[in-house]
Amino acid sequence: MPEIFKNPAFVISGRDLGESDRLITFYSMDRGKVRGIAKGAKRSRHRFVNTLEPFTLLNISLALPRTKGLSRIESAEILDSLSSIREKTDCYIMVSLCCELVDLWTRDGDPQRELFELLCSYFRSLKQGLPPRKVTLFFETQLLTLVGYAPNLDTCLCCKKRPEAGYVTFKVHEGGFICKRCQRTEDAYRISLGALRSLKYIQKNAFSNLHRLSITDAAFEEAWSLIHRLHCHYLQRMPASYKVLDMMSQTYSKKQKDML
């Protein structure tokens, strides 16, 4: 008899495998990322009716392989279908992005309980109706901390002092910034102190304090862009979801221009 692994887990992605199966990737509470084959799920949806949809929180039962190979999904019981999130396009796009990041940042069978809890808090905040992009910025910033790449948002990389006003120059490759006084060149990637302070707040606070974050639209866009640059830099690639977002914002700007 194979060993059976039972655990709460989120569906983070799924793809067809051969003619009749699907390969599902989960992020589980006790084993981190795990993959399992859903036998016959492509041909007949009866066995896993609506259970293996993206983001669903399940109680999975996996038959682990005796040696190498893939696990088989024995059963999957829905704990929370999170259907309200899937139905809203803006939420769906944001959650797909976060699930892709979790997939890119993690290895199979390398559990991190804080990451599972971060996903729980993320979905809870979306269900409460908090703004999806704000919730996602929270998630992406805290994910960087969990994977060990929290940017230094406190002091200048050169003089080690806290900046006082205006803008700083962010050095993505060094994970920190240079203050106005230490800046020598003109070709700088500038970040406002408002964006920096908001990101510091996110780094230091739990999701339950998200509603207290007060950030201007301009500072939000700066913070959003910086966090994406950092993920791309450390992952050494651009996640597909970021490309989709870029394309969407370009289409949106073109429409805006055409209307003028």
Ligand SMILES: [Zn+2]
């Ligand atoms: Zn300085």
